[in-house]
Amino acid sequence: MESVVNFFQYFWDIRETVTAMAGRHAWMSLFGVLLGTFTAVPMGIFVSRNKRVSGYAIDLAGMLYTIPSLAVLGFFLPFLGLGWMPTIAALVIYSWLPILRNTVTGIVGVDASIKEAARGMGATSFQMLVRVELPLAMPVIMAAIRTVTVLTVGITTMGALVGAGGMGDLIFQGISMMDNNLILAGTIPVATMALLFDQLLGLLERRLKVSAGIT
Amino acid sequence: MTREISVELRNVDKVYDTAKVVDGVSFSIKKGEVLVLIGPSGCGKTTTLKMINQIIPHTAGNILVNGEDVTKLDPVELRRSIGYVIQYIGLLPHLTIEENINFVLQLTKRPKKEQQERALELIETVGLPADYLKRFPRALSGGQQQRVGVARALAADPAILLMDEPFGAVDPLTREQLQNELMRLQETIKKTIVFVTHDMQEAFKIGDRIGIMKEGKLVAMGSSMELVNSDDEFVRDFIGRGALFDVLDTISVTRVLRKDIPTIREGEHFDKESKMNGWDNILVLDERDAFLGYVSIENIDASGKISGDAVQRVADAFPAELSIKKAIEEMLYGGRTWLPVAGDDRVFKGIVTFDSCAGLLSKEGGS
Secondary structure (H helix, E strand, O other): OHHHHHHHHHHHHOHHHHHHHHHHHHHHHHHHHHHHHHHHHHHHHHHHOOHHHHHHHHHHHHHHHHOOHHHHHHHHHHHHOOOHHHHHHHHHHHHHHHHHHHHHHHHHOOOHHHHHHHHHOOOOHHHHHHHHHHHHHHHHHHHHHHHHHHHHHHHHHHHHHHOOOOOHHHHHHHHHHOOHHHHHHHHHHHHHHHHHHHHHHHHHHHHOOOOOOOO | OOOOEEEEEEEEEEEEOOEEEEEEEEEEEEOOOEEEEEOOOOOOHHHHHHHHOOOOOOOEEEEEEOOEEHHHOOHHHHHHOEEEEEOOOOOOOOOOHHHHHOHHHHHOOOOHHHHHHHHHHHHHHOOOOHHHHHOOHHHOOHHHHHHHHHHHHHOOOOOEEEEEOOOOOOOHHHHHHHHHHHHHHHHHHOOEEEEEEOOHHHHHHHOOEEEEEEOOEEEEEEOHHHHHOOOOHHHHHHHOOOHHHHHHOOOEHHHHOEOOOOEEEOOOOOOOOOOOOOOOEEEEEOOOOEEEEEEEHHHOOOOOOOOHHHOEEOOOOEEOOOEHHHHHHHHHHHOOOEEEEEOOOOEEEEEEEHHHHHHHHHHHHOO
16 A cells, blocks of 8 residues: 555656656657558558559568567667657558558458449549548548557657657666656556547547448 | 430450350340340349440440440440449448438539439439438348439439349349339339349339340340240240240230220110120210129110119229239139229220230230
């Protein structure tokens, strides 16, 4: 009981540092997810036109996904230097597989009869994409974006190793000082943030009626 | 009567790799005509249909829509000018019924107001309540969804409708209902319709003409009566032995009515000198020309007066919608040799007899 009180006392004492770090952590995560989404979705659309190409693309994204995050950060260091840049680059690479895969799955999975009806009514390829394929694939794509967001908030902590800042600073400091309070002060806000973002995206999804009529 | 040709196929082939799925098909469809393509699965009927709006491009030959070669038209424009109804309906699940109906109007960016009015008009045309417009497709039954499918195909008021087994995925009761609605609708909209089915009864019911396909070739084409009387062995086998009665079930007795039987109004004097046209009985009508009964010529006295109790009162006249099949059944099971037929206003139209039914067969079939 005493240790819990201690932790809260400690947490309260460093609240300003935590808030600043959390802010930085949040924008890095969000920026990574956004950049990942805006690269992976168009890639997914592009490769979904061809079954073989989309297979290769998903395999490649899968390979990148298996590389340890520490290695990815290290890989980008010579090109992007220290700081937030290699961190964002790593986040983008980790977002690719889930978003790309779900974009392709979502688009390819649109019922053939629906596509045929739309084509038969005179939809151009672009109208087909915008009015039929993307809206119908959107719940699947959104599911990937939510997964990626949770994942990204976690991976961003690794950024502390290359000087990106964020909650990782607290955690790594705590590890080196063997200070559990410090580790917890870093970890709890990260976990909370991941859950919060996931819930916010879910709320956004319902607001925009992404799944209306579909699921 | 010559009518404008709406769709014409000239020696059209479709070849996939080495397989020729459509082989030298030629036919033309007049404006306002319903042509049904039928055949065993894999006979190329659906491919033929889909080549008309170039969902499937043809390999050789010419396809003309309103006199223009489809290969010279923009496929998108071509498809927007042709209504398209498919078996699996293909409503867009993420759009409301209203948005589904207006899909083509949205593609062509018609004004919002026009779209709303059109959707309201069409949902009524296909017999669904207007409050369905705000629902999503999944809230509708299969039959209701296909009604929306038909409404959607009509949205841009195309002159031509392509229907690919449109009622194939609904239950038999709903199917019959949808067929009836389509025929009722067709009386007012008079579209040129190409209709693919594998159901012979449906073909007989809906088609002005029926084309039978086999292994990519069009082996026979003609009215249902012509096909029933075909000498071609495949055609006979395909449509089956019971087909004649299926056809007769689609033809109204008005086609075989005899109107030469003498009639008289109740209470009037019969002029014995008037022509009996070889009949032994006179039909008696009331003052509004509704059928009452008949009287034998022997029961008319010298003065020409018809006594009331001499009139044989039989059951009411049958409606003109009665099919020939039903009329024959009625006569067989009712032990009658003729039936009186009246219009909606109960005005007597004529009588149908076994002979007049048989006359139709020899008239239409005799080759």
